[in-house]
Amino acid sequence: MLDSNTPLEDTDAVISRLIAEHQHRPGALMPLLHAIQDNIGYVPEAAYPQISKALALSVAEVHGVVTFYHHFRTHKPGRNVMQICRAESCQAMGSEALEAHAKKCLNIDYHQTTADDAVTLEAVYCLGNCALSPSVMMNDEIYGRVSPSDLDALIAEARA
Missing domain, CATH: 3.40.30.10 (Glutaredoxin)
Structure with missing residues (x-):
C-alpha cells in the first residue's frame, strides 16, 4: 500500500495500471476495486470516471458498488x-x-x-x-x- 507521502501522480499511475490489468476480464469491477484498495488503501471517488469508462459502466454503477460494500473505503485510512x-x-x-x-x-x-x-x-x-x-x-x-x-x-x- 502506498504511504501518506506518495504523490497523487503515483496514485493515478497505480490506478491506471490496475485498470489496464483488469479491464478486459469478465466481471472486472469487483476484482479491480479490490486491487485498487489493496494497493493504495481506498478507492478514490476521483477514479470513478476512469473506471467506468474502461469497464463501459456508468459512474453511478461504480459508485453504487463501492458504497454498497462496507469493505470499500472512499478516503485514505489512517496508519x-x-x-x-x-x-x-x-x-x-x-x-x-x-x-x-x-x-x-x-x-x-x-x-x-x-x-x-x-x-x-x-x-x-x-x-x-x-x-x-x-x-x-x-x-x-x-x-x-x-x-x-x-x-x-x-x-x-x-x-x-
Missing part, C-alpha cells in the same frame, strides 16, 4: 485500520460494549480517523473467528476474546 466485528456471535459476547469503548477512547465513530491519523475505525460483519468472540482485526491481524483492556493495548500500540 492503522481497526475493525470491530458486528456479527451475531460477537454481539452476543459483548462487541457492542467493545465498540462503545473504542469510539470513546479514539474519540471517533465508524468510518472516521483519529486526529493523529493513527487509527481508522470500521465495522466488519464477520471475521470468521466466532469461537473467539468478540473479535477485532487491526490491519491484517485478527484478535479474539478481546476485552476493553486488550483494545486499549491495541490502540496504544497503533499510536506508538
